Amino acid sequence: MRARLAAAVLLSALVMAAAGASHDALSQQPSGAGQGSAQPRGKTVSTPLYTVKDGNKVDPKTLLGWKTWRAMACERCHGAEQEGLVGPALVNSLKVLTKEQFHTTIMNGRLEKGMPPFSASQMVQDNWENLYAYLKGRSDGNIKPGHLYPIDGDQRAAQQ
Incomplete structure (x- = not known):
């Protein structure tokens, strides 16, 4: 004892x-x-693809990419933070996937892995480059997960 x-x-x-x-x-x-904060507050990162400030304020095209992500409900397979569910973690995939490979994948899908093609979606056709920019910013660690806002502070633009 x-x-x-x-x-x-x-x-x-x-x-x-x-x-x-x-x-x-x-x-x-x-x-x-x-x-997990890759970016200090008050910092602006500008690349040829996107501009982000404070991790959650982005340029108009990247904001459209995020809205496309939300409208197409991509988080159902890839996770709300793009870290994967039944689909792959896009924060990892976009580190190596070229813009052309990304375009081919979303337009043609990957049927053998359960991803449908999105070529019939006008929204995806119009915004695939913006979607790529958003996901690239997430992959680079410059765009935080969650709700995004326009850099200029116009909250109405974020809600459209």
Whole structure:
């Protein structure tokens, strides 16, 4: 009985020590580290494909790409944060997929993997490059998951 009690006390002490050590390690990280924030607040990133400020304010074309993503319900297969469900994680795929490969994939689908073609969708036909820009920004870590807004602050544009 005494040996069991001693073992339980020792195990509890080890667990508490480990928890304290991990808390100390986390508290020594720079602010925002370990939270997946690839972009500090107030920073604007501009690439040939997209412009993003504060991680959730984007140029008009990228905003249209995000709206296309939402309208086509791509999150049903690829996840709300593009990290994959039954479909692949697009935040990873867009690191290697070229614009042309992306276009071919969304227009023709990947029937063997369960992805339908979207070539019949006028919205996709009109906005596939904007969708690519949005997903590339997510893949690059510059666009945060969640709701996006126009850079100019016009909230009406985000709701259209």
